[in-house]
């Protein structure tokens with residue numbers, strides 16, 4: 001019997017920033033600390049029934065490549081942050097953009113200006129080592145508080161234990177360790193030109209570079225010393241449309257769902273871009289977006 005806290009056949013379309021239609025066989029939402037108590041029984045149920053688990057925060061880095069996920073989606077929404085001198089402590093589900101704005105407007109500290117428009121949560125930014133305008137999570141993270149569902153332990157991981165690399169870490173595509181909170185040292189952020197900008201100036205830089213809509217931002221990682229967007233633009237794929245999905249005319253590494261797009265439309269765009277770049281430049285593009293497929 002599934003634990004009674006699990007919701008069956010839940011519509012998760014809105015949980016991915018692509019908004020392609022999708023459902024989950026089981027769904028669990030953590031809205032306060034007491035909900036964490038259910039994780040042990042959920043994990044045991046998943047092992048017993050051989051069900052995959054996915055942690056999802058704001059879904060700004062996910063493509064659901066299925067109609068129904070045959071497992072358990074765990075979503076969380078506990079927020080909050082404190083700033084003590086230079087030390088920022090965040091709940092994993094606090095929004096990066098909101099914290100960064102408040103640190104500027106309420107605490108008069110401009111070090112997080114480059115992250116004012118970074119979509120998603122602090123947990124997502126740590127798991128994927130998010131980077132925006134030259135600043136990556138690994139550059140100023142001190143440590144991460146984690147709940148290990150398999151071992152029922154609370155642990156504190158150092159930056160080194162997270163094994164950060166370009167847009168990934170040991171915490172990204174796994175379903176056992178939940179990031180609960182983290183500490184960052186704002187004093188470790190290296191001076192950069194964006195710190196001198198007002199919020200309005202920074203917003204206009206950002207608007208110029210990125211389109212708005214149903215997208216997960218950069219679809220591919222940049223190859224070494226190259227820009228995936230520049231390559232896709234150079235082979236003439238900007239504006240390319242398949243079904244209801246298209247490659248943005250503003251930024252060629254942004255794939256957009258124009259309201260009714262399906263995951264098949266987006267995967268077809270992905271395949272086209274990969275094949276064309278492979279043939280033209282002998283470069284294999286690697287996905288930055290986490291694609292969840294079902295066999």
Ligand SMILES: Cc1cc2nc3c(=O)[nH]c(=O)nc-3n(C[C@H](O)[C@H](O)[C@H](O)COP(=O)(O)OP(=O)(O)OC[C@H]3O[C@@H](n4cnc5c(N)ncnc54)[C@H](O)[C@@H]3O)c2cc1C
Nearest residue numbers: 057058059060061120121123124125127130131179216217
């Ligand atoms: C318009 C747009 C622009 C973007 N530009 C950039 C950019 O410039 N640079 C960049 O790096 N990214 C960019 N992104 C991608 C996205 O903002 C980041 O990947 C973001 O950090 C994801 O956060 P999230 O809360 O949405 O995580 P989700 O997409 O929900 O999850 C991402 C990964 O983190 C894991 N995860 C999330 N929270 C936890 C947790 N608490 N515990 C364990 N695992 C967890 C998930 O399982 C998943 O593997 C952009 C996205 C959009 C929509």
